[in-house]
Amino acid sequence: MSSRVSRALRVAVVALLLFAPITGLVLSGYQLSIHWQRPLWLAAAVLVGYFTLSWLMQHLGWLDRFAASRSAVQPTATIGLSGPRPVWIGAAILFALLLPFVLGKYAVSVAILALIYLLLGLGLNIVVGLAGLLDLGFVAFYAVGAYTYALGYHYFHLSFWLALPLGALLAALFGMILGFPVLRLHGDYLAIVTLGFGEIIRLVLNNWVSVTGGPNGVSVPFPTLLGLEFNRKAKQGGVPIHEFFAVEYSSDHRSLFLYFLLLIVVALLILMVIRLKRMPIGRAWEALRENEVACRSLGIHHVTVKLSAFGLGAMVGGVGGVFFAALQGFVNPTSFTFFESAYILAIVVLGGMGSTTGVIGAALLLTVLPELLRDFSDYRVLSVGIAMVLMMVWRPRGLRQRRRPFFVIPAQDLPKAPVAVSQGVAEQ
Amino acid sequence: MSESRSASAVTPEPLLRVHEICAGYGAIEALHGISLQVQSGEIVALIGANGAGKSSLLMSICANPPARKGKIFFAGQDITVLATHQIARLGVAHVPEGRRVFTYMTVAENLAMGLMALPEQANHGLLQAGGGADPEQIYHLFPRLRERAQQRAGTLSGGEQQMLAIGRALMSRPRLLLLDEPSLGLAPQIMGRIFATLRDIVKEGTTIFLVEQNANQALQLADRAYVLVNGRITLSGTGKELLASPEIRKAYLGGH
Numbered sequence: 211m212s213s214r215v216s217r218a219l220r221v222a223v224v225a226l227l228l229f230a231p232i233t234g235l236v237l238s239g240y241q242l243s244i245h246w247q248r249p250l251w252l253a254a255a256v257l258v259g260y261f262t263l264s265w266l267m268q269h270l271g272w273l274d275r276f277a278a279s280r281s282a283v284q285p286t287a288t289i290g291l292s293g294p295r296p297v298w299i300g301a302a303i304l305f306a307l308l309l310p311f312v313l314g315k316y317a318v319s320v321a322i323l324a325l326i327y328l329l330l331g332l333g334l335n336i337v338v339g340l341a342g343l344l345d346l347g348f349v350a351f352y353a354v355g356a357y358t359y360a361l362g363y364h365y366f367h368l369s370f371w372l373a374l375p376l377g378a379l380l381a382a383l384f385g386m387i388l389g390f391p392v393l394r395l396h397g398d399y400l401a402i403v404t405l406g407f408g409e410i411i412r413l414v415l416n417n418w419v420s421v422t423g424g425p426n427g428v429s430v431p432f433p434t435l436l437g438l439e440f441n442r443k444a445k446q447g448g449v450p451i452h453e454f455f456a457v458e459y460s461s462d463h464r465s466l467f468l469y470f471l472l473l474i475v476v477a478l479l480i481l482m483v484i485r486l487k488r489m490p491i492g493r494a495w496e497a498l499r500e501n502e503v504a505c506r507s508l509g510i511h512h513v514t515v516k517l518s519a520f521g522l523g524a525m526v527g528g529v530g531g532v533f534f535a536a537l538q539g540f541v542n543p544t545s546f547t548f549f550e551s552a553y554i555l556a557i558v559v560l561g562g563m564g565s566t567t568g569v570i571g572a573a574l575l576l577t578v579l580p581e582l583l584r585d586f587s588d589y590r591v592l593s594v595g596i597a598m599v600l601m602m603v604w605r606p607r608g609l610r611q612r613r614r615p616f617f618v619i620p621a622q623d624l625p626k627a628p629v630a631v632s633q634g635v636a637e638q
Numbered sequence: 639m640s641e642s643r644s645a646s647a648v649t650p651e652p653l654l655r656v657h658e659i660c661a662g663y664g665a666i667e668a669l670h671g672i673s674l675q676v677q678s679g680e681i682v683a684l685i686g687a688n689g690a691g692k693s694s695l696l697m698s699i700c701a702n703p704p705a706r707k708g709k710i711f712f713a714g715q716d717i718t719v720l721a722t723h724q725i726a727r728l729g730v731a732h733v734p735e736g737r738r739v740f741t742y743m744t745v746a747e748n749l750a751m752g753l754m755a756l757p758e759q760a761n762h763g764l765l766q767a768g769g770g771a772d773p774e775q776i777y778h779l780f781p782r783l784r785e786r787a788q789q790r791a792g793t794l795s796g797g798e799q800q801m802l803a804i805g806r807a808l809m810s811r812p813r814l815l816l817l818d819e820p821s822l823g824l825a826p827q828i829m830g831r832i833f834a835t836l837r838d839i840v841k842e843g844t845t846i847f848l849v850e851q852n853a854n855q856a857l858q859l860a861d862r863a864y865v866l867v868n869g870r871i872t873l874s875g876t877g878k879e880l881l882a883s884p885e886i887r888k889a890y891l892g893g894h
Contacts, residue, residue, distance in 0.1 A: 490754060497740050497751055504738035506702065508806070509726030509755030 211436035214264055216498060220461060222257035223557075235436075240449055242436075256564035306473055310466055318465045321579045322537060325472040326530050328573040331557040332479055332566065333526025338555065340492065342499025344401040347408025348554050351381040353546040355531020360428040361421070361539045374532050381528025382521040384411075391519035393513055408551055416543040427542025430535045432464060433471075440464045472533060479526060483566050485535030486522075495519055556594055560601055562608020568593035571609055639823045651714045653678040653814055659708030659718075661698040668694040671708065676814070681836065681846045683856040683877065685890060686866035692849040693735055695866070696818050700732050710813065727755055731812035735819050737803040738851050742797070743794030745783055748791050749773045750801055751761060752809025776805035779835055797828035804832070808839065815839065817848035833859050853890035857881045860892055 214364045220276050229249040236243050330352060337345045358377035362368030368376070415422045422428065431438050439450050440463050450459070486492045494515045498505050506512055535541045553576070561572030580590050601608070646872040662668045667806070668691045676682045686692050698705050702722045710718045717725050726732065730892055731752075777784035780801040786794060800820055800862050807815060820836075821829045833855055840846055850856035857863055857877045865873040865886065873880065880886050 356829075493751065494754060496742070497754070500740045500742060501738045503804075504740065506722045507700065507732040507734050507738075507750055508724060509723045509754075509810070511721075511723040599769050 214261065218257050218261045218264070221260045222253045222456070225256040226250070226253040242454075283301060310469060314609045315465065318462075318469050320578060322465060322469050322472060324574050324577040325469070325476055326533050326537070327531070327554070327557060327577045328476055328570060328628055329472070329479065329530040330527055330554045331561065331569045331573040332476075332483055333523045333530065334554050335511040335558050335561075335564065335566070336483065336486070336526065337519050337523035338558050339569070340487065340499070341495040341516065343516065343519060344397060344404070345520075345523070346401045346405035346548075346551055346555065347388075347411075348404075348523070348527055349383055349546045349548070349551040350408040350411035351527030352531040352534065352550065353383050353411050353543070354381045354524075355528030356535040356541045356545070357415060357422065357428070357531070358528070359532045362432045363431060364428050370532070370536055374529065377528045377532040378525045379528075381531065382525035385520040385522075385524025386517050388524075389517045393516055405548065405551075408546075408548060412543050412546050413544070423542075425544070427540055429540050430538070432539060433467075433536050435467060468537060475529065475533075480566060480570070490514070490584055491518060553594075558599065560597060560609060562605075565608060568609045642891075651711075652676055653713055654847060655711040656695075656699065656707045656876065657711070659698060659705040659710060661694060661703055661705045663703060667706075668869055669698065669705075670873055672866075672869070673708075674864050674874070676845060676847050678845055679840065679843075680861045681848070682841055683860035683863040684847070684849045684866055685851070685853045685856055685863060687890075688836045688851070690866045691869040692866055693818055696732065696816050696847075696849050697815060700730065723755060726810075728759060729810070729813040730816065731807035731810055731814070732816045733803050733807045733818060733820065735822065737796075739791040739794070739799050739802050739806070741790065743791055744788050745791055745794070745802055746773060747804050748806050749776055749783075749809055752806040755810070773809070776808060779808070779838060780805055797824050797832065800824060800832060800874045801835075804835075804839075808844065812844060815846045819849060819851060821850060821852045826860055829855060853886065854881075857886075
C-alpha cells in the first residue's frame, strides 16, 4: 500500500515537472504570465488517476498478469562494468558546471569549441569506432547541419530550436543517402568514397552561389531562449534577456547559454551512446564490424544495420553543425574542408576507436591544447602528427583501449547440472 | 515450431529441394544445373575436391550469391527470391566456412548473437528464456563451451570455435543446419567428437546438410550423400553405398 502511495507521488512529481513549463507559462504578445495553479491541478489529477488505476489493476488481477508477462522477458544476465568510476564522472560534471564561474570568459569560449568537437568526435565514433565503417567525409554532415540553420533562417526564418532537430534529421538523411551506394564497400574503398562525398557537399555549397551565397557565406542570428534575445536591444522582435531578468547587459550571457546548452546535449549524447552499445543494435554493429559473413548467416540484415550507423553518426554531426553556425554567427564553405574531417578522425583514432571516454579525452586534448599553446599555433598540425606517432608507439589502440560492456551471468544462474538450470529459467 | 516440424515430416515435399540451379561469380560459373533434395530428419553430405563448387552451392542456398537459374525450395516455399537474412529467419542456419565467431565477444555473447535476428527476440535484449534455444541446451551438446562461457571467443581453440559456430547457429532452433567444412583444420579426435554431436543434433529434430572434403568421415556420418565434380553432381547414394563404391575409394579415400 505504502509503495503504491510513494509510486503515485513520484509519478505526480514527474507530471508536475512536465506540465509546469507547458501549461504554467503562458506567452501572450511579449508578456509572459505565470499560471501556477494549472500544473498543480493536472499533477493532482495524475496522482489520483494513477492511484485509482493501480488499485483497480491489482484488485481485478491486471497487475499480476502484467507483472508476470514482464518477468518473462527479464534478462538473466547483468552487464559487466566498463568505463570510469562514478567518482570521476561526478568530478567531471562538477568541473564542467563550475568552469565558467571559476575560469572566466575565455575558458568558456574554448570550452564551447571543445564541446562541439566532442560532439563531432562522438558522432564519428559511432560510424568508425562502433560500426567499423571508415568515414573520411564526416564534415559533410557537419556542413549540412550548419547550413540547415543558416539557410533555414535566411529563407524561412527558421529559429535555432527548429533548426536543431531539422538539421539533425537532414544530416541523418544525407548519411543514409551516402550509406546506400557504399554498402558494398569496405575499408580503403569506403574511405575514398566518403572522402569524395565530403568534397562534393563542400563544392556544391561553394559553387551554388544563388542559393548558398557561395564563398561569401550566410550570416546566422544568435539563438533565443523562449523568445528572449541575447542582444543589448531587441532585434528579432523579442525581449532582451537582461531586461526580462532585470540584470545588467553582459555579452557573457551568450556564451554561458551556448555552453550550458551544449553541455546538456553532450551529456544526453553520452548517455545515448552508452545505451546504444548495450542495445541489440550496438551488438549488431560490433558483430558486423567483426564479421559480416557471420552476421548475415545469423539473419542480421547488414543494410539496416549499416544505414543506422551512418544515419545516427551523421545526425550527431548535424547537431554539431547547427551549434557551430550559432556560435560563429556566420557560415561559409571554408569551415568544412577535408582538414576538419581528418581532425575529427584524429580525435576518434587518438582516443581509441569505440571508447567513449577515450574520444572525450582526445577531443578535449586536441581542442584545448592548441589554445593553451597559441604561441606554437604554426605547429598545430605538426603536433597532432607527432601525437599520432607517439600514440602508435606506446598506445597503438588509442589513449584508452576500448572496453566493451559484456554480459555476466550470475553464478547461481550458471548451473553445473543442465537439468536444474533449465528448470530455474522456466520457473522465472 | 515443433508442431510444424512434425507436420512437414508427413508431407512428401522435401525440407530442401534444389532444382537445376546455376550460380557463379562474375563471368565464372561455379555451378552448372545442380539438383538435390534433403528430407526432413536426414543428414545429407556433399563431398568433392577443392574448387568443385561445394561452398558455392551452400552459399547459393543462402542467396549469397543468388542463383542465376533454377529454383530453391525450403519446406515447399520458393526461397530463390529472398535475401540472405530473410532465408536465415525462415529457419535455415548457415555455419560458414572457417567458423567466423565474433572473437571479441564472450562465448555466451556469441551464442546470444544467434538469437539477434529472431523477430520476437529483437526487442527483448539478450539471453532470456523463450523463443529460440536456451544456451543451456547448447552447453549440453558441447559441455566444453559451458566451461568457457565467460571467455572471449578469440581465445578458444579451433575445435572449440567450431563448436561455438555450430552452437550459435543452433540458437535460433533452425529446421535446417547448413555446415561448411566443419572438419577444417581440426585434429581427428576433435573432429570425431563434433561429428558424434551432429548425430545428437539430428535426433533433436534439426536436419543437417553438410559440405565436406573429408569424404571418409562425412560418408560414415551421412544418411545420403552427393558427389560434386566441377560444378556438377556426378554420383549420389546412401553413405554406405558411396563408401563402398570403387570410384569414390579411388578418388577420395586413397583406397586401392
